[in-house]
Amino acid sequence: MTRGSTVTELSLSRPSARPIRRPSPWNGRNGVLAVALLLVGWSLVRAGLLEGELVNAGGWVLALRFGRAALQPDLTPDLLSLTLHSTLITLAYAVCGTALSLAIGVVGGILSSEVWWQTVRASQGEGGLVAGGAPWLVVRSLLSVPRAIHEAIWGLIFINIFGLDPVSGILALGIPFGAITAKVFSEILDETPRGALQALRAGGAPPLAAFFYSLIPQAFADLLSYTFYRFECAIRSATILGLIGAGGLGYQILLSLQSLRYEQMWTFLYALILLCGLTDLWSARLRWRLSLSRPLAVCKVTDGEATAGPNDRLFRSSLWLALGLTLFSFWFIGARWELLWAPRSGQLFREMVATMFPPRLELAFWRELTVSAVDTLAMSILASAVAGVGGMLLAFPAAGAAWLGGGAEDAVGWMVRPVAWFTRGLLLLTRSIAEPIWALLAMFVLFPGLLPGAVGLGLYNLGILGRLNAEVVENLDERPTRAIQAQGASRLQAFLYAVWPRALPRFVGYALYRWEVCIRATVVVGLVGAGGLGRLLQEQLVRFDYHSVSATLLVFFLLTGLVDLGSAWARRLLR
Structure with missing residues (x-):
């Protein structure tokens, strides 16, 4: 073997000296997270969180009375x-x-x-x-x-x-x-x-x-x-x-x-x-x-x-x-x-x-429609945030010991099962009561506006997302969790590296789907005085003002389409 060939072989076998570059934090997933946080912050400001009083102090008496009545139903x-x-x-x-x-x-x-x-x-x-x-x-x-x-x-x-x-x-x-x-x-x-x-x-x-x-x-x-x-x-x-x-x-x-x-x-x-x-x-x-x-x-x-x-x-x-x-x-x-x-x-x-037909076309009326549409969008964002975060947190206790790894059911099942049944009962309660009823109950302690509507929608969808997310956790393959625990990892480490990363994409997907549902359901809580396009639509139907009804429905279709496109864009970046 000649000297030149030896040098060539050595140069070919030498590993690259270029440093490994870390992935940029400015990727699609982080971009979606940033946009979501900005939208939630904007919605809180739109709901008046920084302006005036939101809580009706006198309503706490009624709220406590309502809670005590749960233990004394009329039979x-x-x-x-x-x-x-x-x-x-x-x-x-x-x-x-x-x-x-x-x-x-x-x-x-x-x-x-x-x-x-x-x-x-x-x-x-x-x-x-x-x-x-x-x-x-x-x-x-x-x-x-x-x-x-x-x-x-x-x-x-x-x-x-x-x-x-x-x-x-x-x-x-x-x-x-x-x-x-x-x-x-x-x-x-x-x-x-x-x-x-x-x-x-x-x-x-x-x-x-x-x-x-x-x-x-x-x-x-x-x-x-x-x-x-x-x-x-x-x-x-x-x-x-x-x-x-x-x-x-x-x-x-x-x-x-x-x-x-x-x-x-x-x-x-x-x-x-x-x-x-x-x-x-x-x-x-x-x-x-x-x-x-x-x-x-x-x-x-x-x-x-x-x-x-x-x-x-x-x-x-x-x-x-x-x-x-x-x-x-x-x-x-x-x-x-x-x-x-x-x-x-x-x-x-x-x-x-x-x-x-034709729909009402006055400029002042369309300005009112635009304001109501913005309120409706803010209400749906707040409701989706409440339901999405709450559904993620309650999914794991509702799933019982399914996410704790091999042998957990035998070891801690006596503690996990009561928590699971209680959480599932709580989720059943929240999704059994319709959105407008939750909104009416929220008005005990909150002044009428976007916030009680968002609370009503959020609690109802919390029950649905909690159940769906719990089923995601229950259906996860246990082998990765068992494997990482067999290598000496704690249950917390196994959860962070084997359970959470696999469940999170499904959680986010369900939350985005429920956002599309929330934008349609804002009409319902608007019917009981929570604001938005629903309140306008109720007033127009009561007055038999169908010219205004057609214009309001048109704006609602456009808003629904916008939310559907935004949700599809977010899901595409999160894949």
């Missing part, structure tokens, strides 16, 4: 009878609304899914009617309009057309929930593996038959899971409709609150919490029995017990229960469906549409 026979009747009304509205939304969601979900139109194109050939187009985008765009309007606003609109008839409440729940269900169903179908569909097509099965016999059975468990979630949402929304005259638990809670009869109010609240809790248990039990990670057609036996399949006893019992509950609810609610085609209803609808 007299007459009130219990009224509670049972009101609970049945709320349940009937929720069941009827869910049934209508499910009918809309199934049809709309199939028609707005890309895989359906690809299958239709295959059945017609490349020269078919839908070849070369994107009809699912058209259907999704049409469904985005009813989805953007909150069910409470739909309720006020239908009350002006059909009056205080149960048909107004059922339509107010069914139409927006149906549009939301259709969107989610279409996404589930599009994300379902298509191997079985392609196999059936390769075997000569007709395209549409292959679609229904391959994708639907695979996606059934996910579709069923979301249907239960939508039913839980319908129960809470039926309570909101009670605040605007639909009756049920929401109406009774509002009357008790206005008359300061807190013992009676807690009786109705406990009934609502029990109803939501039973629905949660039924949903969790059925989803576990159906083994969501497996196709419905597969029936696996574990420990001698079937855990999936349409022949499962719980599954069949649930189907019969759902059918009986639906028939009973439609009979019990007594909606006058003839109002849908009554001449007077059609006349009122045409008059309302005619008076909505």
Whole structure:
């Protein structure tokens, strides 16, 4: 070997002398954090945190009285009878609304899914009617309009057309929930593996038959899971409709609150919490029995017990229960469906549409709309911050010992379980009580404005985010935590390096999703005096000022779109 070759080999094998550069702190994730902190600070200033008095000192007496009443609910026979009747009304509205939304969601979900139109194109050939187009985008765009309007606003609109008839409440729940269900169903179908569909097509099965016999059975468990979630949402929304005259638990809670009869109010609240809790248990039990990670057609036996399949006893019992509950609810609610085609209803609808266009265009009015829109945005940011941070903190105690690592359940389970059950009960309480009721309670000690609305939205979404985040923690793979503990790391170190980094992205993703929901729900707390676009919209509907209503809805659509774009931008940078 020559001297030159030796030098060359040595130079090639020498490691690079360039220092390793640390990543710049100015990255996308830190940028999102900085923007979030700036928005929260701006929202606090907008809510008047630095101006004047926010707390009503005299309201603490009422707040303490309300808290003591929780230990002394009114259990007299007459009130219990009224509670049972009101609970049945709320349940009937929720069941009827869910049934209508499910009918809309199934049809709309199939028609707005890309895989359906690809299958239709295959059945017609490349020269078919839908070849070369994107009809699912058209259907999704049409469904985005009813989805953007909150069910409470739909309720006020239908009350002006059909009056205080149960048909107004059922339509107010069914139409927006149906549009939301259709969107989610279409996404589930599009994300379902298509191997079985392609196999059936390769075997000569007709395209549409292959679609229904391959994708639907695979996606059934996910579709069923979301249907239960939508039913839980319908129960809470039926309570909101009670605040605007639909009756049920929401109406009774509002009357008790206005008359300061807190013992009676807690009786109705406990009934609502029990109803939501039973629905949660039924949903969790059925989803576990159906083994969501497996196709419905597969029936696996574990420990001698079937855990999936349409022949499962719980599954069949649930189907019969759902059918009986639906028939009973439609009979019990007594909606006058003839109002849908009554001449007077059609006349009122045409008059309302005619008076909505053109929207009101005065410059002073649009200035007022802009101020209200800014207030609505600030309210949603504060609510999302409260719910996001609180949901992260409560997720771990609600998850029990799932995040403590191997062996923790045996060692400290006797301490963790009571904390987990207490935290889950607290989260159930916060998400069982609707946003406007929380806002009304916040007005005990806070002056009307953005802050009580943000508190009401934040507490309600805290219960939802806490539950979702707890499920994230429970579903984390335990092997990284066990591995780092096997190397001698403490539980705190294992949490900081193996649990928190994996859970945080999901936490942030859920928080951003709930921000999109909060911006729509600000309308509801505005109806009870919390400010923003909701307060303006209520005043306009009461005055039958539909020119102003159309302008306000237009601003609300624009604001919702802005928040959706901002949320999508943040999620993209955080990936």
